[in-house]
Amino acid sequence: MSPLAEDQHQYTNLTHETYFALEEEQGQKFEYIAGEVFAMSGGSVNHSLIGTNTTTTLSLALRNRPCTVLNSDAKLRIDDIDSFFYPDAMVLCEEGEIEENYIRFPQIVVEVLSPSTEDYDHNKKFAYYRQIKTLQTYIMLHQNRVFAEVYQRCSDNSWLLKEYTGLESRITLSDDL
Secondary structure (H helix, E strand, O other), rough: OOOOOOOEEEOOOOHHHHHHHHHHHOOEEEEEEEEEEEOOOOOHHHHHHHHHHHHHHHHHHOOOOOOEEEEEEOOEEHHHOOOOOOOOEEEEEOOOEEEEEEEEEEOEEEEOOOOHHHHHOOHHHHHHOOOOOOOOOOEEOOOOOOOEEEEEEEEOOOOOEEEEEEOOOOOOOOOOO
């Protein structure tokens, strides 16, 4: 079953090269999960504003650190599950790698939750992202209310959830970046 809307076209048994060519040919983003490819739908204006504000805020907060902030145009590869995704924002520091078609090993991943993908982002996608050994923080921002869920990886590899509500809330990031 597609992780996205059921009416979106799905391709199966694609190689990485065919997947990259498909995106180039179609001029569209697709998520790739172990050979299956799913078309991504466009986001709302609110989704775009939250994503843009997030990358800007992260860039300013990390400007004196050896980190790179990327927006939803950057493709994330997760080797352990042979998958590619387009998070709404990512932060790469010393451990991160930038390849020709994708990045690997981010420390922070951010998803802006859409009503159609909220369950998927909470469950399956978070399970996929937890496979990234360098990932320290997973942030889910709700687009229809002022609410953020921030998962921080603990030293025992468990995840601690902190919730932030209201415009006055400020998300704090680990000093380990």
